[in-house]
Amino acid sequence: MNMQKHNDKLELANWLANHVAQKLKAAIEKTGKASLAVSGGSTPVRFFAALSKQSLNWNSVYITLVDERWVPDNHERSNAKMVKELLLVDNASKANFLPLFQEGKNTSQIQEIEKEYASLLPFDVVILGMGGDGHTASFFPNGTKLSQATDPNTENLLIDIEAEGAGEPRVTFTLPALCSAAELILHIEGDEKKAVLEEAQKAGDANLLPIRHILRSNADLSIVWAP
Numbered sequence: 089m090n091m092q093k094h095n096d097k098l099e100l101a102n103w104l105a106n107h108v109a110q111k112l113k114a115a116i117e118k119t120g121k122a123s124l125a126v127s128g129g130s131t132p133v134r135f136f137a138a139l140s141k142q143s144l145n146w147n148s149v150y151i152t153l154v155d156e157r158w159v160p161d162n163h164e165r166s167n168a169k170m171v172k173e174l175l176l177v178d179n180a181s182k183a184n185f186l187p188l189f190q191e192g193k194n195t196s197q198i199q200e201i202e203k204e205y206a207s208l209l210p211f212d213v214v215i216l217g218m219g220g221d222g223h224t225a226s227f228f229p230n231g232t233k234l235s236q237a238t239d240p241n242t243e244n245l246l247i248d249i250e251a252e253g254a255g256e257p258r259v260t261f262t263l264p265a266l267c268s269a270a271e272l273i274l275h276i277e278g279d280e281k282k283a284v285l286e287e288a289q290k291a292g293d294a295n296l297l298p299i300r301h302i303l304r305s306n307a308d309l310s311i312v313w314a315p
């Protein structure tokens with residue numbers, strides 16, 4: 089498995105922050121702006137702290153989420169809340185943030201607003217996480233719209249999805265939207281997730297371990313891991 093191993097989580101976070109900053113700088117030099125989609129959950133905490141301190145032209149960086157739990161952005165489970173508190177601080181406070189949750193709308197209306205995110209694509213950088221059940225973004229095993237979300241030919245950028253393991257309803261960027269990224273990175277930590285990923289590399293139903301949809305796509309995926 090092509091997995092870059094780091095000695096510990098902090099070393100990984102610092103490496104990843106520096107790597108992402110270089111990619112964003114290169115995109116800004118080339119096109120005048122850069123787009124970044126990040127995951128929520130617990131894994132990115134150290135990475136967000138390290139990235140927020142990177143010195144670059146943050147005014148030209150547009151940040152969104154790979155997926156969102158459909159809760160207001162002051163809710164404990166909101167990925168937007170986490171990004172605002174941990175990433176959009178320090179130097180990165182100047183970045184432009186496009187959250188996915190919109191007050192007064194429900195997830196089934198996401199396609200009405202997906203064009204608001206079209207200018208971010210193709211993303212310059214996407215950072216994925218993975219759950220112990222093999223989900224990534226909000227591609228959950230047995231998710232209500234998993235097949236639409238992971239359809240390589242879908243023209244939708246965003247899909248609403250519900251699943252038993254997901255908690256609240258969610259929205260997620262679709263497989264082609266994520267896989268079109270110039271730089272696609274899976275950031276995982278711990279032996280348990282390494283074992284899940286090893287299992288996902290084997291033959292089997294992609295809908296049972298949805299990270300397989302990413303692994304089996306044509307995307308040039310980099311995997312970074314620390315114990």
Ligand code: 6PG
Pocket residue numbers: 127128129130131132154155156157167216217218219220223224225226
């Ligand atoms: C979310 C995510 C999700 C996450 C994994 C891993 O909103 O939950 O974006 O796809 O990356 O669930 O989460 P942990 O880092 O908490 O294990």
